[in-house]
Amino acid sequence: MLMTGKEYIESLRKLNTRVYMFGEKIDNWVDHPMIRPSINCLAVTYDLALDPQYTDLMTAKSNLTGETVNRFSHLHQSTEDLKKKVKMQRLCGQKTASCFQRCVGMDAFNAVYSTTYEIDEKYGTNYHKNFVEYLKYVQENDLVVDGAMTDPKGDRSLAPHAQPDPDLFLRIKEIREDGIVVRGAKCHQTGSINSHEHLIMPTMAMKEEDKMYAVSFAIQSDADGVFMIYGRQSCDTRKLEEGADVDLGNKQFGGQEALVVFDDVFIPNDRIFLCGETEFAGMMVERFAGYHRQSYGGCKVGVGDVIIGAAALAADYNGANKASHVKDKLIEMTHLNETLYCCGIACSTEGYPTKAGNYQIDLLLANVCKQNVTRFPYEIVRLAEDIAGGLMVTMPSEKDFKSDLVVGKNNETIGDICNKYFAASPSCTTEERMRILRFLENICLGSSAVGYRTESMHGAGSPQAQRIMISRQGNIEAKKELAKAIAGIK
């Protein structure tokens, strides 16, 4: 049964999730002005699924139950599904101009589903059955699940078992008859506070010595021992200013990351999907990373669409839209944005079925996709800043624009002065000009820059991670043979 956005928000209030920010426990985090914009993004993923104009992308028929489910909890059954996933993410990016957080869970579902199938095939374990039952529960209740992979990692030169503090990678602390106790943390967790559940995966390939770190399981957000510490973002406290609107740039939507701590948390057996089978940790990581790298060819493209529109509007409002260099910059932004989309579609089109039956993306092309995402958004915002002009970072506050404090010799108020000197094209009001410039400020260097820039760099793996995969998948030996054949080398 699909929830509405409003029902989703109300469902969060029923959770006892422990959230901390600025050294304090936040009791009503659902309505906290710094957290609520990220919740609004997730609410959009629910509302779009119920709108006939968007259901073709936002929903799918579950292969597990035959029911219509939100595509964010769907197991991809074809290359068409893989392409629709990318298109869905583009749509959500367009509607929020933000990280909408629900894709990590979807990518984790697909990776864990296919990996557990192969673990059971080799070892006769029950992980796949456990996972299928879990995912049915998620689908039937239309839940948001945080896909959690990244450990704090400590000293990167040391393996998990060799760390001075054993908790720097999430580990199995104790194995009991009815389950396991885990201890550690997962960092950079996107949307974790807004999630009903968490699906944990190992962060890297593991050797036998790291057996206790090769673990995957699902746990409720408000389980005993789980708590979260909110991650600060650039300009985040603007959201606490009374009546803040124009100065926020994107008042309604935003991203969220948190440190999720597992303080001796008990996981029952039926929620365990990997427990010590180290040779499959790498498979789970690689498959999740592949899906998540594909995702960026959708979500960041949607946000890019909005940025291009905003830059074009800024040019209109500045009265500079006819300048040939402005037109060319918009062309370049479009070219870069659509190149990312090309990569998202390409790795989807070249997807293939796993042994479990769900479809995996083409790994090489997905890594190429993400490698481009680590670069192009930076150039896109650079060009947006170029077009917008310096005013986006120097203009007075909205309080000044609304101020009735008299300062002028002719009784002009601060508001009068601001509206006079920041007027530009007659095609817009000064406030409209300020709004679009503040939107660009927010996405280029404010709180939304977290989701568009740095997340583009490091989300789903830092640039070097993709270069390693491109190297592995690049098939250099076969290319040498091609060159030999053409050059006449026997």
Add this chain to the structure above:
Amino acid sequence: MTVKCAVRFCGGCNPRYHRGMLYQEISEECAGMSGADILFEYAREDEQYDIILVICGCHSRCASYIQYDFKKALIISDYDQKEHILSSLLEVKNELEKVL
């Protein structure tokens, strides 16, 4: 004879025109045309339709629709195809009436 027409939208990730507005225009113009008598509703899998009108936002035409039960599909992917779709709707209606 009243013809039942299902309406299915693509997911709208990159629409080149306003799909919802096009649907509204088509249904209003059909209501104003004599002999049209076409009943539009959003496609449902548990219903049978004479026609399915698939409104795609671009020429990718990626909307899924074969899961629905219909006799004839009409696909539009450009606002400029509106007049053609309107005459096609009438043509299909006339054909179905002849069959009956």
